[in-house]
Amino acid sequence: xxxxxxxxxxxxxxxxxxxxxxxxxxxxxxxxxxxxxxxxxxxxxxxxxxxxxxxxxxxxxxxxxxxxxxxxxxxxxxxxxxxxxxxxxxxxxxxxx
Amino acid sequence: xxxxxxxxxxxxxxxxxxxxxxxxxxxxxxxxxxxxxxxxxxxxxxxxxxxxxxxxxxxxxxxxxxxxxxxxxxxxxxxxxxxxxxxxxxxxxxxxxxxxxxxxxxxxxxxxxxxxxxxxxxxxxxxxxxxxxxxxxxxxxxxxxxxxxxxxxxxxxxxxxxxxxxxxxxxxxxxxxxxxxxxxxxxxxxxxxxxxxxxxxxxxxxxxxxxxxxxxxxxxxxxxxxxxxxxxxxxxxxxxxxxxxxxxxxxxxxxxxxxxxxxxxxxxxxxxxxxxxxxxxxxxxxxxxxxxxxxxxxxxxxxxxxxxxxxxxxxxxxxxxxxxxxxxxxxxxxxxxxxxxxxxxxxxxxxxxxxxxxxxxxxxxxxxxxxxxxxxxxxxxxxxxxxxxxxxxxxxxxxxxxxxxxxxxxxxxxxxxxxxxxxxxxxxxxxxxxxxxxxxxxxxxxxxxxxx
Numbered sequence: 001x002x003x004x005x006x007x008x009x010x011x012x013x014x015x016x017x018x019x020x021x022x023x024x025x026x027x028x029x030x031x032x033x034x035x036x037x038x039x040x041x042x043x044x045x046x047x048x049x050x051x052x053x054x055x056x057x058x059x060x061x062x063x064x065x066x067x068x069x070x071x072x073x074x075x076x077x078x079x080x081x082x083x084x085x086x087x088x089x090x091x092x093x094x095x096x097x
Numbered sequence: 098x099x100x101x102x103x104x105x106x107x108x109x110x111x112x113x114x115x116x117x118x119x120x121x122x123x124x125x126x127x128x129x130x131x132x133x134x135x136x137x138x139x140x141x142x143x144x145x146x147x148x149x150x151x152x153x154x155x156x157x158x159x160x161x162x163x164x165x166x167x168x169x170x171x172x173x174x175x176x177x178x179x180x181x182x183x184x185x186x187x188x189x190x191x192x193x194x195x196x197x198x199x200x201x202x203x204x205x206x207x208x209x210x211x212x213x214x215x216x217x218x219x220x221x222x223x224x225x226x227x228x229x230x231x232x233x234x235x236x237x238x239x240x241x242x243x244x245x246x247x248x249x250x251x252x253x254x255x256x257x258x259x260x261x262x263x264x265x266x267x268x269x270x271x272x273x274x275x276x277x278x279x280x281x282x283x284x285x286x287x288x289x290x291x292x293x294x295x296x297x298x299x300x301x302x303x304x305x306x307x308x309x310x311x312x313x314x315x316x317x318x319x320x321x322x323x324x325x326x327x328x329x330x331x332x333x334x335x336x337x338x339x340x341x342x343x344x345x346x347x348x349x350x351x352x353x354x355x356x357x358x359x360x361x362x363x364x365x366x367x368x369x370x371x372x373x374x375x376x377x378x379x380x381x382x383x384x385x386x387x388x389x390x391x392x393x394x395x396x397x398x399x400x401x402x403x404x405x406x407x408x409x410x411x412x413x414x415x416x417x418x419x420x421x422x423x424x425x426x427x428x429x430x431x432x433x434x435x436x437x438x439x440x441x442x443x444x445x446x447x448x449x450x451x452x453x454x455x456x457x458x459x460x461x462x463x464x465x466x467x468x469x470x471x472x473x474x475x476x477x478x479x480x481x482x483x484x485x486x487x488x489x490x491x492x493x494x495x496x497x498x499x500x501x502x503x504x505x506x507x508x509x510x511x512x513x514x515x516x517x518x519x520x521x522x523x524x525x526x527x528x529x530x531x532x533x534x535x536x537x538x539x540x541x542x543x544x545x546x547x548x549x
Contacts, residue, residue: 007319007327014315014328017111018335025118028453030340030437035180036117036127037336038307040110042134042183043329044190044314045157046103046141047321051197052156053147060197061149065156067193072160074187075138079131080168081179086117086124088173088444 032085039078045071102140103325109133110329114336120450137325160186173445174402177435178234181303184310185227191220191313192280198320199265199276207266209320214262216316218283223309225287230303233291251289258282290356298355300435301344305352308337347430347494378529380538383505384545390467392423394459396498397439398432400473400509404535407446410472413539414448416546426452427459427496429477460497469501471522473508473535479520504528507538 025033048071052064113130116122142150164183171179195217204210232238261279268275294302311333318326345352387393395414401407414424426448432439443453454462463469471478478498481488498504499522506523508530522528531538 010324010327011315011331014331015335018114018332018337019339021111021114021118021332022336022339026120028437028440029118029120029123030343031176031435031441032123032437033114033117034304034307034337034340034435035176036114036130037311037333037340038180038184038187039127039134040114040130040329041187041307041311041314041333043106043110043137043326044187044194044310044317045134046137047194047314047317047323047326048190049138049141049153050144050147050321050323051194052149052153053144054201055149055197057200060200061152063193063196063200064149065152067190067197068153068156069160070186070193071190072157073164074183074190075134075164076161077164077168077179077183077186079127079134080165081171081176081183082127083124083131084168085173085176085441086127088441 032082035078035082035085039075039082042071042075042078045075047071099140099143100324102136103323106133106137106325107328109136111332114332173442174399174405175235176441177300177303177438178231181227181230181234181299181306184303184307185224185231188220188223188227188306188310188313191310191317192217192224192283194317194321195220196276196280198317204320211266212316213320214265214279216313216320217280218258218262219309219316220313221280221283222287222290223306223313225284226291227287227303227306227310229288229291230299230306233294234299247289247293251286254282254286254289258286294355300431300438301341301352301355303435304337304341304344305356308334308341311335311337344431344435375523375530376528378505378531380531380533380541381545383529383531384542385549386503386505387417387422387468387470387542388420388546388549390422392425392462392466393417393468393470394425394427394463394466394498394501396427396429396469396471396474396478396496397443398429398472398474398477399439400475401507401535402439402442402473404473404509406472406535406539407442407448409536409539409543411443411446411448413543413546414452416543420546420549424452425454425459425462427454427456427498429456429474429496430494432474432477456494456496463497463500466501467503469498469504471498471504471506472538475508475520478522480525481521484521498522499525499528502527505531507531507533507535509534 048067052068055061055064109129110133113126113133116126116129168179195213198213258279261275261282264275265279291302311330315327315330315334318330341352345355395410401410417424426443428439440453476490478496479490480499482490482493482495485491504522504527506528523530
């Protein structure tokens, strides 16, 4: 388990990382980037799987099932949409200029 | 081994996002992040003491399959609401994790319980709020719902949710009725908070919910002791917050203003006395004007994308260029439905980068332009943003299309724009209206130019 100050340190460092990574992004990439970060928090799937995997009662199983389903939607949908958007940037680069 | 793959996933996420911050490496970025996700997901199957594998795989198949199908099929113009819905799903998942953990009630320490409850609150709000945002952008829900005392009621609902949350934190048993009421209140608050917000502000709201989901994921990550969730969630939380600020800045509306004032519902009357009349022009005259111009600046908006006219417009531009006309595209930061959306749509049509200009780059050039062709844009060229302090969009940076020698506005009908504000530009002496569906108009223009 990650507790106390270690947790706080991780939280702070990750927050700065996110800020720094985005700070230099050109406007044209804002939409794909929002979509991309949307995909990244699809990692919630991992947590949903663990929660469901340790569920014992029917109620827990049901909610866990919903959670995994939603999380999988987040991860897969986020990836597909982002990939499609960025795909176009690539092809226009080849064709243009 | 599991910890190692989570570590790898976290590294891949950050590197992926980093690569996504440049157009050249952007595509590699999402692939890296995708690889990280795959590694982490597979590793999780080996988490100790797990059962319910069959159901789990079924849930992944259903959720993933549905998202895959919709994600592949959705038109580029509908991208913002798809992001909203996928984001809402993530928030819902975070809330579900919290619900399961609270039902079990086996927390190692009080601080984990507190984090679980906070994460549940944020996740639920992001979930129901994103769903409303989706419904609004998809056109399933047209109106902004405003009633007197709305903010007070919202505040009461929010306070009640917090009280019940606190109750969960202090009571011995975390399951039962209190848990149910807590989630119901949190979900209701998400809906009520989003309902009064007008469609034009939605991108900012979606971005905010994106950041919130990230935070919720991070909090649940602490509860589960899952480092990958903590890092990925926090990175998204802070990146999303920054992105939200950037977007709000582009629209010159403080975030608090977006959230707490019903936009589009209050305005609308301000520009009633603009004076003058709208003057129509037909496609052949418009084509002649542009074909013999030196410089044409095209201002595309969401309307162009809805009409799927970007390919035709680009074809028209190439014809103009053959006639020696300089053609440039002017993109407002919030053209389309969110920053950068219009760039994506033009890229889809094959318009090269070097013809596309930002607001700051192009605004000085409008006075030298012979024709400004506005297609499907409205609020972003409305001069009242410069002149009329009573207008709800006063102070928003706009494209100075009204300063061009001639302005041609391609528009489907006489209605107002997305924000519901009358556009003073249409009544100016140098403005001409060209009514019709964007794609049809573009087709006509192409034919007329070819005949010259």
